[in-house]
Amino acid sequence: MNEWIQAIFNVFTNPTFYKSTLTQSTPLILAALGGVFSETTGVTNIALEGIMLMGAFGGVMGSYFTGNPWYGLVLGTFFGVAMAALHAWASIKYGADQIISGTALILLAQGITGFALVELFGQPGSTDLVRSIPLVDLGAFKQIPFVGDIFGNLSPFVYIAFASVAFGWILIYKTKLGLRMRSVGNNPEAADTLGVNVYNVRYFGVIMSGFFAALGGAYLSIGELGQFTTNMTNGRGFIALAAMIIGNWNPVGAMSASLLFGSATAFNNQLQSQSVLNLSTNTQYIFGMIPYIITLIVVGGLIGKSRSPSADGVPYIKE
Amino acid sequence: MGNWKKYILNEKIIISLLSILISLLVAAIVMLMIGKNPLVAYAALFYGAFGTKEAIIDNLMKTSPLILTGLAVGFGFRAGLFNIGANGQVIIGALLAAYVGTMVASYPFYLSIPLVMVAGMVGGALWAAIAGWLKAYRGAHEVITTIMLNYVAIFIANYVVNGPFQAPGGVPKSPAIAYSAQFPNIMSIGATSLSTIIFVSLAAIVVVYGIIQKTTIGYEVKAVGFNPYAAEYGGISIGKNVMLAMAISGALAGLAGTTQVVGVYGRYFGALGGTMGFDGITIALIGQNDPIGIGLAAFLISSIRTGSNQMQIAGVPKDMVTIIQGIIIFLVATNRIIKTLKLRKRKEAVEL
Numbered sequence: 001m002n003e004w005i006q007a008i009f010n011v012f013t014n015p016t017f018y019k020s021t022l023t024q025s026t027p028l029i030l031a032a033l034g035g036v037f038s039e040t041t042g043v044t045n046i047a048l049e050g051i052m053l054m055g056a057f058g059g060v061m062g063s064y065f066t067g068n069p070w071y072g073l074v075l076g077t078f079f080g081v082a083m084a085a086l087h088a089w090a091s092i093k094y095g096a097d098q099i100i101s102g103t104a105l106i107l108l109a110q111g112i113t114g115f116a117l118v119e120l121f122g123q124p125g126s127t128d129l130v131r132s133i134p135l136v137d138l139g140a141f142k143q144i145p146f147v148g149d150i151f152g153n154l155s156p157f158v159y160i161a162f163a164s165v166a167f168g169w170i171l172i173y174k175t176k177l178g179l180r181m182r183s184v185g186n187n188p189e190a191a192d193t194l195g196v197n198v199y200n201v202r203y204f205g206v207i208m209s210g211f212f213a214a215l216g217g218a219y220l221s222i223g224e225l226g227q228f229t230t231n232m233t234n235g236r237g238f239i240a241l242a243a244m245i246i247g248n249w250n251p252v253g254a255m256s257a258s259l260l261f262g263s264a265t266a267f268n269n270q271l272q273s274q275s276v277l278n279l280s281t282n283t284q285y286i287f288g289m290i291p292y293i294i295t296l297i298v299v300g301g302l303i304g305k306s307r308s309p310s311a312d313g314v315p316y317i318k319e
Numbered sequence: 320m321g322n323w324k325k326y327i328l329n330e331k332i333i334i335s336l337l338s339i340l341i342s343l344l345v346a347a348i349v350m351l352m353i354g355k356n357p358l359v360a361y362a363a364l365f366y367g368a369f370g371t372k373e374a375i376i377d378n379l380m381k382t383s384p385l386i387l388t389g390l391a392v393g394f395g396f397r398a399g400l401f402n403i404g405a406n407g408q409v410i411i412g413a414l415l416a417a418y419v420g421t422m423v424a425s426y427p428f429y430l431s432i433p434l435v436m437v438a439g440m441v442g443g444a445l446w447a448a449i450a451g452w453l454k455a456y457r458g459a460h461e462v463i464t465t466i467m468l469n470y471v472a473i474f475i476a477n478y479v480v481n482g483p484f485q486a487p488g489g490v491p492k493s494p495a496i497a498y499s500a501q502f503p504n505i506m507s508i509g510a511t512s513l514s515t516i517i518f519v520s521l522a523a524i525v526v527v528y529g530i531i532q533k534t535t536i537g538y539e540v541k542a543v544g545f546n547p548y549a550a551e552y553g554g555i556s557i558g559k560n561v562m563l564a565m566a567i568s569g570a571l572a573g574l575a576g577t578t579q580v581v582g583v584y585g586r587y588f589g590a591l592g593g594t595m596g597f598d599g600i601t602i603a604l605i606g607q608n609d610p611i612g613i614g615l616a617a618f619l620i621s622s623i624r625t626g627s628n629q630m631q632i633a634g635v636p637k638d639m640v641t642i643i644q645g646i647i648i649f650l651v652a653t654n655r656i657i658k659t660l661k662l663r664k665r666k667e668a669v670e671l
Contacts, residue, residue, distance in 0.1 A: 046462065086649075096652040099401050099462055103600055104649035111641030118636035119353055238466050245463060282481040289474035292467040296449075299459040299467075 007274035015149035017270050022158050025262025029161040030216030031240030032254035033168050034209035039249055040172055041205030042185035043091050044313040046102035048213045049237025050109030054079040055214025056221035057113040060228040063130040069222045080214020081207055088206035092199050095315035114230060125230055132226035157219040164212060168251035181205055185309035188316040198316050242295035249308060261291040331607040334654045342646035350635055360635045367629025368622040376513045382621040386520040387575035388599030389606060389613040390527050391568045396608045397531060398564030399544035404450060404465025405572040406596030407472035408443035412573020414476055415442030416580045417587035420496025431500040436577055443573015444566040451565030455558035480587055493587035502582040516582030528610040540564045601644045604651045
């Protein structure tokens with residue numbers, strides 16, 4: 001028991017844990033925000049996982065061909081937006097079952113990235129190393145103990161993620177467009193009667209979700225690593241989906257839930273390296289399932305209650 | 320004769336066939352773009368799936384669990400439930416089957432085989448019933464809960480086969496199950512064996528067809544799927560049937576996992592679930608939730624997957640198969656695209 005207290009104390013007093021929480025949460029925050037944009041307008045998007053994967057691959061591809069990781073970011077987000085547009089087109093114009101369309105996109109993304117990986121780099125598994133987006137070096141600030149260790153050398157993606165949440169919250173709750181998005185997601189018939197173009201607002205929401213989820217995916221590949229590996233999102237799109245639900249379809253809520261999940265992962269990683277505990281490696285799996293179990297408890301309404309937009313997932317067919 | 324024609328020209332079947340055809344065409348265009356001859360690639364794919372006895376056996380052995388996950392997802396669809404969690408149910412079913420399988424060494428086969436099969440089905444059923452309960456009584460959407468349960472199952476499997484239920488050496492795996500619990504092989508060519516588990520899958524098609532068409536359970540589940548409010552007004556309990564449908568769906572997925580334990584690996588082995596869950600979704604959609612259609616669709620998907628290695632040797636990365644699957648699902652989801660195409664043709668015909 002004492003070793004556990006010692007180990008947990010060690011984790012929480014080590015700045016690495018806090019920095020790792022931020023970096024683990026960043027892709028989740030961006031993708032979950034994407035989910036909020038789509039579902040606020042009433043279109044379910046379980047394809048976040050696939051969109052992230054395309055964003056990650058596009059990032060590396062752009063950086064590989066131009067040598068400039070920022071162009072990679074542009075290409076990655078373009079891929080994500082294209083995927084989302086496909087989902088939007090199917091669900092809005094053709095009233096497709098949004099879960100099925102999302103499933104199709106996840107498979108398409110896995111297939112396309114795996115295929116292009118072999119075609120462009122000649123082997124399955126992983127791409128060549130490419131230039132990644134440089135970290136933000138805060139100079140003298142790094143010297144401050146603890147705080148400097150956490151914030152001194154972060155990826156710009158971390159700042160972009162938090163800025164995006166602020167942007168998303170203001171847009172959805174403080175602007176006319178946001179009001180339209182919410183009305184279209186809750187009562188499309190009424191919105192239509194009032195002259196809101198339901199289809200256009202939904203296209204906007206879904207395409208924005210592609211943009212943000214792809215940003216989150218690009219962080220995984222060109223944020224720090226500078227490489228794409230097969231299926232590298234590894235379920236993060238689904239965790240982001242869970243964060244969106246636990247965060248009650250609100251940008252700030254989704255961010256908080258993402259931080260919670262990110263800290264769980266960071267805690268797990270740090271705990272494994274505590275020599276006082278001498279944990280066997282398979283304990284990581286016990287800790288690994290925590291975010292998923294939390295989600296099950298929350299969606300089951302056993303703690304708190306989350307409520308989706310009323311028309312979420314329901315196609316709107318104009319009479 | 321008239322009935323037969325009606326069955327073949329059924330709109331649903333046309334949508335499935337057109338979706339497959341269009342996806343193969345799109346894939347062919349992609350192959351042309353990377354400078355490969357699609358005819359050569361498809362010939363290689365066909366040879367890889369049917370060209371040799373080994374290929375045919377391999378193909379049938381891949382078809383077998385896919386029939387079961389396809390039936391699992393399809394049964395869920397009949398009840399209006401999207402069971403995206405067949406993967407997790409396969410894993411939990413296989414784990415429980417393997418666990419029981421290691422304990423029945425002293426029993427004769429006619430006891431140990433049923434025990435192991437029941438264990439696997441109960442494992443899958445209980446795992447799915449969690450999602451069923453959360454849906455029926457707590458209002459949680461089954462898509463979200465089954466996705467989460469998939470990951471929990473993967474972590475549980477990783478934990479036990481790397482710890483308490485581990486066999487030493489190499490790939491993470493469980494100890495071998497008792498000989499008396501293993502299904503016999505019909506024939507073996509080299510390292511490839513055709514196991515009798517294929518009959519389990521074929522029997523499942525018949526049983527599921529029977530449940531859907533001939534039993535009260537099937538009737539009530541379909542009624543809830545078709546119109547829950549009308550069903551409830553007619554005295555059918557939504558909650559009970561949602562849980563029951565999830566449990567049956569999960570039992571079928573659990574059985575898929577069990578067949579891998581008793582007929583292929585003889586133990587829980589590595590990442591046994593693989594892509595069976597997602598494949599099950601593709602198969603149920605192509606098969607239009609009809610047990611016989613699902614059987615055929617499982618054979619189709621298995622053939623494409625089995626042949627893809629040969630296609631890769633011919634220079635087309637095997638991930639092309641996943642792309643094809645994605646396109647098929649996308650087209651089935653947007654079946655109104657195909658219907659619109661047909662409508663346009665009809666209009667043109669009228670104008671002409």
